[in-house]
Amino acid sequence: MSKENKDYSKYFDFSGAKVLSEDEHGKRIRINGREINILSEPNHRQEKQRGKQSVEVLYDTELTEEFRSIGAGKHYIVYTYGCQMNEHDSETIKGLLEQMGYRATEDRKQADIILLNTCAIRENAEDKVFGELGHLKHLKTEKPDMLLGVCGCMSQEESVVNRILQKHGFVDLIFGTHNVHRLPHLIQEALFSKEMVVEVWSKEGDIVENLPKKREGLRGWVNIMYGCDKFCTYCIVPYTRGKERSRRPEDVIAEVRELARQGYKEITLLGQNVNAYGKDFEDIQYRFGDLMDDIHKIDIPRVRFTTSHPRDFDDHLIEVLAKGGNLVEHIHLPVQSGSSQVLKKMSRKYTRESYLELAHKIKKAIPNVAFTTDIIVGFPGETDEQFEETLSLVREVGYDSAYTFIYSPREGTPAAVMEDNVPMEVKSERLQRLNAAINEYSRKSNDRLLGSTVEVLVEGVSKNNDAMLSGRTRTNKLVHFEGSTDLVGSFVNVRITDTKTWYIKGNMIQDAVTASDAV
Template sequence: MNEKQRLESQQIRQGNSPDVKSETNENLNRLKKLSSDELISKYFQTTYEPPNLKKARSRRKKDVDIHYDFDIPLEMKAAGKGKKFLIRTYGCQMNEHDTEVMAGILTNMGYESTDDTNEADIILLNTCAIRENAENKVFGEIGHLKPLKLEKPDLILGVCGCMSQEESVVNRILKKHPFVDLIFGTHNIHRLPTLINEAMFGKEMVVEVWSKEGDIIENLPKVRNGKIKAWVNIMYGCDKFCTYCIVPYTRGKERSRRPEDIIQEVRHLAAQGYKEITLLGQNVNAYGKDLDIDYGLGDLMDEIHKIDIPRVRFTTSHPRDFDDRLIEVLAQGGNLLDHIHLPVQSGSSDILRVMARRYTREDYLKLVRKIREAMPNATLTTDIIVGFPNETDEQFEETMSLVEEVGFESAYTFIYSPREGTPAAKWEDNIPMQVKKARLQRLNALVNKQSAEAMKKYEGQIVKVLVEGESKKDPEVLSGYTERNKLVNFKGPKSIIGEIVEVKITNTKTWTLDGELVESVVEVN
C-alpha cells in the first residue's frame, strides 16, 4: 500500500478530516522506509497468517474442538439496532449456508436485512475462489462500492469467504482497496460480532484470516432462506488435494460434525415443517472418516431415513468415497432421493491421474454400474472440466464417450481455470482458448441432447413437485422441483407454495418441464 492509498483510506474512515494530510506529510519519509509487511502490521489490525501450502499438504490427524458455547458479546447484542445489513453471496451451497449463519449472527445483534446497498450499514461480500471469473466479479463489486463508501464513511464494507483465505487476494485488497474495512476467512465466522466491533471503533482495516484449521461451532444462529428447503452442514473441508482445486487450502482439512448434533438439527427442521434438506460437505461422502467411531455417511443417512421429513439430498460427492454401504442405504428409497451428483471431471484415466482424482475411468464406470443395479431409475449429474493442461483431442473424446455411456441428465461444465497456489497453476496452460471453447461447445451440445431426451420421458407422467414459489419469468406460474431435481412450471393457487403436489407433465424442454396441477395435494405426513 502506498502513502496516497493510506491517506485515501484514512480520509474515508475519519470523514475527510483536514488534520489527516498534515499528519501524513510529517510521517511520509519514515513510512517510505518500511517494508510491505511492516506497513501491513502498522496500519491494520491483523490476525493474518498467510496460508502455507506445504503445511496444508502435510496435514496430520488432529483432534478438532467442538464448541457449544457461542454467544454474542454483551456490548454487541444491540449494536445493530436501527441498522441494516446486506450480504452478497458468490459460489457454492457451502457459501450460501455460511451466509445464513452470518445473517443469523447479525440479526441477533439487532440488524435487519436489506437488498438495497444505499440502506445498508454493513455490506459483506461472501466470496468464492473456485474460478477466476468468480474472483473478477468480486473485485468488480468492490470497485462499484467505493463511491458508496466515500459517501458513507461509517458504512462497514467486508470481504469474507474463500477468497479471503488466499494470500494473494488479501494482499491485493490491502494494497489496492484500502477503503475495505474488514477481511475475515472461512474458519472464524463465529468471530463476526467481535470483528464488527473492531471495525466500528478502530481506525484501521481489520484483517483476521486463520491458516490454521477451524474448530466446529455448534450453536450458531441461522436465518435460513425460506421455510421449505434447508441446508444442513455435516462436515467442513477437504483432504483430496486435486491438483486444480483451491478448496483444501481455503476450507481446511476434513472435519465432521458429531452424528447426534446433525440428527438433532434435522429433527428440529422436520418439526418446523421443512420439506427438504440437503446434507452439505465439500466432500460429503468422506463424512465420518475423521471421527473416533466407525460411522460414515451411509450410517448417518440410515438414521435420517427414519425422520419424518419428505426429502433428503446430499452434495457434493467424490467418487473415491462413494462406498457400498451408502449405495445400500440409498436404495431403501423413501425420503432418500436417488438424484446423485457425482463429479467425474474427465473421462480420461490419464487426465484423472494428473488431476490427482485417485480413480480411473474404469473405477468410475464400475461405481455407476453399482448405483444403477441398486437404483435402476437413479438420475446422475456431474461436473466436467475441459482444456486441462496437456489434454489431447483423444483424451477429450474419452470424456465425450463417458458422458454418453453414463447418460448424465445434466452437467456443470467448465473451461479449466488456473488457481494460484495449486500445483496445476504452475504447469503450462498449453491449449489454445479457441480449442477449449470448441470442446466446451461440443460437450454442452451432447449434455443438452441427453437432458432433452431424459426430459422427453416425463411427457404424460404425473410427478411429485415441491412447490417453491412463483416462476422467475411469470408470477402467474408456480415452479418447483421433482424428486429427481427436474424443474416444473405450472399454474396453481399460491396457497400450495411449500407443499408437495402432483403435476401432470404436458410439455418437455431441454432443462424444464411444463405441467398441469392434479387437484389433490400429496400427503407428506
C-alpha cells in the same frame, strides 16, 4: 502466533508500509495512509499441512450482552458468491448479524455493513468480487462510517489479501472460512479502532455448534462436515476450507430433527466431500451411509446431499440410498474427465473404468436415479483423444444435466504450474460440443417423463411467466404448471404434457402419486 506467521513481508509486499506496533497478538501497520490491524493472515504453506491435531467441538457460542446492541437500529447486506457451502456460511453470518441487532436491507444506501462472502474456485469469481469492490468504493466515499468486509474462500488466499491491502484500502474487514464465529468480535474491533481488521486463520478452526442461522426459502442446508483432504491438482478448496472435520452424528441428527419440527419440506446435507463423512472419527465407526440411514427415519419429506466423491461412494451407502423414502433419487457425482490419463493428472485417484462401474452399480440399485456431474474441459495437456473419451463417457452414463467448465488455473495449486498447451479456441469448441451432448441426454431424460405423474415441491412463481408456478421433482427436475400462489411450499401432483431441454411442463392433478411415479 507462530514465528513463521510473523514474517509478514514474506507474504505481502509492504514496501512503503510503516510498522506501528507488533506483539504476540498481531501487527499494526500503516500503508497508503490506512492503518491496518493484522491479527492473523493467510499462509499458503500452513494451509498445505495436515497435522493430527485434535479438533474441538464448541457448544457455548451464546453472544454476550456487549455484542447484542452493536447493530441496534442498523442494517446489513450480505452478497454471496459460489457454492451451497458459501450460501450456508451466509446464513450463519446473517444469523450473527441479527443477534447483534442488525436488520436486513436491499438498499445499499441504507446499509451500515456490507459483506462480500466470496468464492475462489475460478478466476472469474474473483473478478466479479473485485469489480463489485470497485462499485462499492464510491458508496464508501459517500458513507465513510459504513463497514465493508470481504470474507469466505478468497480471503484465505495470500495474493487476494495482498491485493486488497495494496489496492482496496477502503475495505474495513477481512476474515476467512475458519473464523466466521468471530464476526461479532471483528466488527467491534473495526468499529472502535477505525482501522482495517484482518483475521484469517490458516490452521483449521474447531467445529462450532449452536451458531444462529437465518434460513430463507423452503430448503434447509445442513453442514455435516468441513474441508477436503483429496488435493485434486486443479482445486484450491483444500487450502481455503482446510482438512476434513466431521460434525458429531448426534449434532447433525438434532439439527435435522429441529428442521423437521419447523416444517421444512426438504434438506440438503453439505460437505466439500460429503461422503467422506466420519472418516476422521477415531472413537466410533460411523460413516456417511450410517448417517443417511438414521436420517432416513426422520419425518422430513426429502433429503438431498452434495457434493460426493466417487472414491468414497461405498456399497453400504448405495444400499441405504436404495431404500428410497425421503432419500431422493438424485445423485451428483462429479467425474471431471472421462480420460483415465487426465484423471491421473488431476489426482482424482479413480479411473474411467471404476467410475463407470460405480455409476452402473448405482443405476442397478436405484433404477430411476437421476445423475448429474461436473466436467472440466481443456485441462493442461488434454488431447483430442482424451476429450473424445469424456464425450463417450457422457453418452454411456447419460447424465440428466451437468455443470461444465473450461479449466481455470488457481494460483498455488499444482496444476497452475503445468504447461497449459490447449489453445483457448480449442477449449471453447470442446465446451460447445460437450454441452451439446449433455443437452441431448437431458432432453431424452425429460422426454421419458411425458404422460407420467410427478411429485413437485412448489417453490414459487415462474421467473418467466407470472401465470405459472414452478417447482422441483424428487430427481431435481424443474417443472412449470398453472396454479395459485397459495400452493407455494406444498407438494402437488403434476402430469407431464410437454418437455424441453432444461424443464418440463404439465397440469396439476389431485390423484395420489404412487411410489413408482414419484420422480
